[in-house]
Amino acid sequence: MRKKRTENAPKALKVAKALELPPDVVLGIPGITVLGGCEASVQNYKGIVEYDDKKVVLNTSIGIFEITGEELDIKTVTDDEVTLHGKVTGFEIK
Amino acid sequence: MIFAFLKFLRGYLVIEAEGLFLERFINLAIKSNIFLWDIKKISRNKMTLKISILGYKKIGKAAHATATKVVIKERRGLPNFMNKHKKRKAFLIGIILFGIIISCLSSFVWSVEISGTEKIDEAVLRDELRSCGIDAGVLKFNHSPQEVKRKMMLLNPDIAWIWVDIKGTRAFVEVKERTEKPDIVPDGEPCNIVADCDGIIENTVILKGKTVVSEGDIVKKGDLLVSGVDDTNYTGPIMYHADGEVYAMTWHEESGVFPLTRTEKFKTGNSQSRFGVKIANWEVPVYPFSKIPFEQYDKNTEEKTLKLWGDLYLPASWKSYYIEEITENSVTMNEEEAFGFYTDELCKKMERQFSADVEIINKDANYELQGDKIYVKCSLQCREEIGQQAPLYKNDMEDSGD
Numbered sequence: 001m002r003k004k005r006t007e008n009a010p011k012a013l014k015v016a017k018a019l020e021l022p023p024d025v026v027l028g029i030p031g032i033t034v035l036g037g038c039e040a041s042v043q044n045y046k047g048i049v050e051y052d053d054k055k056v057v058l059n060t061s062i063g064i065f066e067i068t069g070e071e072l073d074i075k076t077v078t079d080d081e082v083t084l085h086g087k088v089t090g091f092e093i094k
Numbered sequence: 095m096i097f098a099f100l101k102f103l104r105g106y107l108v109i110e111a112e113g114l115f116l117e118r119f120i121n122l123a124i125k126s127n128i129f130l131w132d133i134k135k136i137s138r139n140k141m142t143l144k145i146s147i148l149g150y151k152k153i154g155k156a157a158h159a160t161a162t163k164v165v166i167k168e169r170r171g172l173p174n175f176m177n178k179h180k181k182r183k184a185f186l187i188g189i190i191l192f193g194i195i196i197s198c199l200s201s202f203v204w205s206v207e208i209s210g211t212e213k214i215d216e217a218v219l220r221d222e223l224r225s226c227g228i229d230a231g232v233l234k235f236n237h238s239p240q241e242v243k244r245k246m247m248l249l250n251p252d253i254a255w256i257w258v259d260i261k262g263t264r265a266f267v268e269v270k271e272r273t274e275k276p277d278i279v280p281d282g283e284p285c286n287i288v289a290d291c292d293g294i295i296e297n298t299v300i301l302k303g304k305t306v307v308s309e310g311d312i313v314k315k316g317d318l319l320v321s322g323v324d325d326t327n328y329t330g331p332i333m334y335h336a337d338g339e340v341y342a343m344t345w346h347e348e349s350g351v352f353p354l355t356r357t358e359k360f361k362t363g364n365s366q367s368r369f370g371v372k373i374a375n376w377e378v379p380v381y382p383f384s385k386i387p388f389e390q391y392d393k394n395t396e397e398k399t400l401k402l403w404g405d406l407y408l409p410a411s412w413k414s415y416y417i418e419e420i421t422e423n424s425v426t427m428n429e430e431e432a433f434g435f436y437t438d439e440l441c442k443k444m445e446r447q448f449s450a451d452v453e454i455i456n457k458d459a460n461y462e463l464q465g466d467k468i469y470v471k472c473s474l475q476c477r478e479e480i481g482q483q484a485p486l487y488k489n490d491m492e493d494s495g496d
Binding site: 047048049050051052053073074075076077078079 | 116117120121124125127129130131132133134135138143
């Protein structure tokens, strides 16, 4: 069976960095950006697992992303990026 | 911003989705390339979201697969707006009429702006442009710049180059004037080189002809410098087109009687900004309405023509003035100061008249007091080219030959 790309993520990340390539694009690993505690966006996610106004759980290639906050709504959602609006209080990778 | 406008233009729906697997519903929708935004959860199994009209048509599959009930709450955007007002005929006619009027009015040339004229009178140029079909009130489509250029060049011999550019409702005419050609004796025609002004010959660079003067000679205006006639013993006189440059030391003088007191303008530091709107030829003050509070002032005017988006210029302009109060002081100078001041002025006046190749070597000035006035004389020693070609006619030649 083909090995999962992300199992070698730390190694691949090193290679990508050595070649000065943007790792998120080359490896398809997820990234999270929080803007001033009122906007958060996750790139390269796989799917939405759970969503309500207190908690958003996303499935990604390295595990589960859990973003907690208040009055969260999904501002936009596309194939590879979710943008959340609302008060972001924390996030966790499981 | 632009996305919001596009969304508005294409129309979108606010829908309410109700079901147990809302996350899965979103995932499926995204997988089938439906764009969703502003998703808000209302309760455990209810949420509102926005979706494009096209997306809504495709959402049925995802809704069916996750047993989600989808209800349209609101229709928004331009298509919905049009549907709503379909029956209001006057409104529709108004919109169409507005579009027609705007497009009609913007297909005329409203003003002609001319730039680049120095010697040519603008009014004359305007008349000539009118005869070529460029005028305020003319349709802007049926003219070609090439055609106008050709006609204008024939009409006005002073134009070296002209271009007409129609931007929006304004026609910009750019003109380059022809500089008068200098008096040059045509190549091959016999000529002499004579002195242009008085001076002492410094050096000569002769390409063709017989030099009559040598270094250190004093010449007067009109004196022969290089002869175009060579009288040989064997073949008789031969005539040349004399060519070359003759450099000489020249003196230029300027003098004048000036008063010892002069008025000087000072800015007092008091200033005021004023604004106004100009519609056609009427000017309306906007701020302030009062009269200008200064007795003597400098006025800086700036005019901005108002325009609608792009290049649709309106016949109105916004004017802003900057007014600075000035006072006139009469300054009495002692003779030294006056001498320095007026010498500078005289020198500048002379330098303005010089052509570019004149090299100033020495400045000399003196003065004499005449009561409460001062007489200043300033002379400049220069090095310049004084040779000027003068045609030599065959008739003269024959006369002198006899």
